[in-house]
Amino acid sequence: xxxxxxxxxxxxxxxxxxxxxxxxxxxxxxxxxxxxxxxxxxxxxxxxxxxxxxxxxxxxxxxxxxxxxxxxxxxxxxxxxxxxxxxxxxxxxxxxxxxxxxxxxxxxxxxxxxxxxxxxxxxxxxxxxxxxxxxxxxxxxxxxxxxxxxxxxxxxxxxxxxxxxxxxxxxxxxxxxxxxxx
Amino acid sequence: xxxxxxxxxxxxxxxxxxxxxxxxxxxxxxxxxxxxxxxxxxxxxxxxxxxxxxxxxxxxxxxxxxxxxxxxxxxxxxxxxxxxxxxxxxxxxxxxxxxxxxxxxxxxxxxxxxxxxxxxxxxxxxxxxxxxxxxxxxxxxxxxxxxxxxxxxxxxxxxxxxxxxxxxxxxxxxxxxxxxxxxxxxxxxxxxxxxxxxxxxxxxxxxxxxxxxxxxxxxxxxxxxxxxxxxxxxxxxxxxxxxxxxxxxxxxxxxxxxxxxxxxxxxxxxxxxxxxxxxxxxxxxxxxxxxxxxxxxxxxxxxxxxxxxxxxxxxxxxxxxxxxxx
Numbered sequence: 357x358x359x360x361x362x363x364x365x366x367x368x369x370x371x372x373x374x375x376x377x378x379x380x381x382x383x384x385x386x387x388x389x390x391x392x393x394x395x396x397x398x399x400x401x402x403x404x405x406x407x408x409x410x411x412x413x414x415x416x417x418x419x420x421x422x423x424x425x426x427x428x429x430x431x432x433x434x435x436x437x438x439x440x441x442x443x444x445x446x447x448x449x450x451x452x453x454x455x456x457x458x459x460x461x462x463x464x465x466x467x468x469x470x471x472x473x474x475x476x477x478x479x480x481x482x483x484x485x486x487x488x489x490x491x492x493x494x495x496x497x498x499x500x501x502x503x504x505x506x507x508x509x510x511x512x513x514x515x516x517x518x519x520x521x522x523x524x525x526x527x528x529x530x531x532x533x534x535x536x537x538x
Numbered sequence: 539x540x541x542x543x544x545x546x547x548x549x550x551x552x553x554x555x556x557x558x559x560x561x562x563x564x565x566x567x568x569x570x571x572x573x574x575x576x577x578x579x580x581x582x583x584x585x586x587x588x589x590x591x592x593x594x595x596x597x598x599x600x601x602x603x604x605x606x607x608x609x610x611x612x613x614x615x616x617x618x619x620x621x622x623x624x625x626x627x628x629x630x631x632x633x634x635x636x637x638x639x640x641x642x643x644x645x646x647x648x649x650x651x652x653x654x655x656x657x658x659x660x661x662x663x664x665x666x667x668x669x670x671x672x673x674x675x676x677x678x679x680x681x682x683x684x685x686x687x688x689x690x691x692x693x694x695x696x697x698x699x700x701x702x703x704x705x706x707x708x709x710x711x712x713x714x715x716x717x718x719x720x721x722x723x724x725x726x727x728x729x730x731x732x733x734x735x736x737x738x739x740x741x742x743x744x745x746x747x748x749x750x751x752x753x754x755x756x757x758x759x760x761x762x763x764x765x766x767x768x769x770x771x772x773x774x775x776x777x778x779x780x781x782x783x784x785x786x787x788x789x790x791x792x793x794x795x796x797x798x799x800x801x802x803x804x805x806x807x808x809x810x811x812x813x814x815x816x817x818x819x820x821x822x823x824x825x826x827x828x829x830x831x832x833x834x835x836x837x838x839x840x841x842x843x844x845x846x847x848x849x850x851x852x853x854x855x856x857x858x859x860x861x862x863x864x
Contacts, residue, residue: 436752441637442637443631443634443635443636443637443657445634445635448634448693451693451697452693455578455692455693455696457577457578460578460696462696462697462699462700463700464697464700464701467696467697467698467700467701468701468852470693470697471629471657471659471852471853472657473657473658473659473852473853473855474659474852474853476752476853476855477752477852477853477854477855478853480752480753480754480854481754481755481854483754484754485752485754486751486752486753486754486765486766486769487751487752488749488750488751488752489658489750489752489853489854489855490656490658490665490669490750490855491656491657491658492654492655492656492657492669493636493637493640493655493656493657494637494652494654494655495637495641495652496652499652499654502673502676502678503654503669503672503673505676506669506672506673506675506676506678507672511773
């Protein structure tokens with residue numbers, strides 16, 4: 357397995373292939389800053405929950421915002437395989453706030469994001485990936501490695517994989533890679 | 539090769555795979571109108587346990603039931619082996635926590651490995667079986683205990699009502715006048731093994747192929763061209779022809795989009811003449827359990843032959859598996 361590109365996004369920093377990308381904002385506003393700088397023309401971004409925004413931006417930086425590697429074309433992604441520890445708990449909590457007793461107005465716009473795999477769907481739609489999308493709930497990023505290794509066969513040779521976590525407001529972490537099986 | 543060596547379904551229709559198969563054969567349905575189950579929620583038609591269940595004890599009961607069946611083929615304490623992995627398929631887990639219940643189930647059986655939770659919307663139960671096959675084919679484990687479970691809550695029912703996706707009466711999948719889906723509760727377990735000794739010259743179901751594809755064109759409704767489902771079907775049909783397939787277990791939720799999309803995908807794959815089964819009018823949509831409940835009913839109904847189970851779900855994801863027993 358070879359890592360083509362690697363990204364780490366925290367609430368205060370962005371590291372792409374080991375190099376710092378300077379940012380001014382922190383927390384949820386950091387993701388909006390990155391959206392404005394690198395995407396800008398997909399208003400649906402603002403409907404997404406934080407987990408989806410995080411994975412969407414990380415995927416964008418991995419796939420689009422850099423020079424193609426020497427001697428290789430921009431790869432076609434065959435699979436998006438992400439994982440985290442707390443599923444969609446941040447957005448689940450936001451949805452719960454719309455169904456409190458005595459103030460019951462369930463929000464379909466929030467309910468649609470109460471599944472962790474929605475982020476993989478958002479990435480697939482934007483990059484038109486019709487391969488596999490899978491989401492796992494695990495105790496640590498290490499536990500994703502055997503799953504990815506057993507998924508990447510000849511059919512799925514290039515994949516967007518990694519950890520995409522958002523447990524509460526202004527609290528998220530992504531560590532994702534674009535990899536290929538060689 | 540990956541063999542199914544034990545299984546279990548516990549649902550409002552009965553305790554154990556056989557009880558559930560008999561209930562379906564007798565035409566019994568778990569669906570009924572619930573008017574006061576959850577505060578504020580409008581009346582809804584669903585298949586719910588009479589007594590509210592606790593997530594972990596319910597899953598443990600199902601695993602024990604499946605292990606009882608597996609032990610006749612493989613006289614080992616499969617649950618506790620370091621060669622065994624627990625895989626849980628669920629969308630909402632135990633009150634929104636997905637990993638803690640999986641850890642509790644694995645710990646109950648004394649299993650030393652960190653469990654894997656698959657949360658891929660409605661397709662989770664089929665995806666979890668695909669994950670099991672991959673890990674066993676890669677030789678990382680010898681046995682996989684795959685559990686699917688979701689229990690209905692005020693959270694889920696209110697959300698589906700806000701989507702206006704629920705049918706006010708028992709669902710009518712593929713009918714022109716269908717009005718939506720019904721939710722359901724169930725737990726199901728399928729135990730897979732890559733050990734040849736487990737089949738001991740008996741007819742055995744082999745998990746032959748699995749595939750997952752995204753439509754990549756719409757978040758809340760499956761593709762109108764059935765692209766992801768079509769690709770899953772063509773993947774799992776590799777090496778076989780439509781004449782080899784005895785039954786396709788379709789998703790058939792009873793929503794306008796889903797049933798249209800599946801029809802298109804099946805026709806594009808040339809499988810329109812193969813018999814289909816739809817189980818939502820008996821069990822409702824049991825979410826994380828659906829892919830495993832409906833696989834087990836398919837295998838038990840057929841007895842022998844070749845079975846395809848397909849599912850599609852939120853996030854544009856589709857999945858299919860093919861099993862054969864000769």
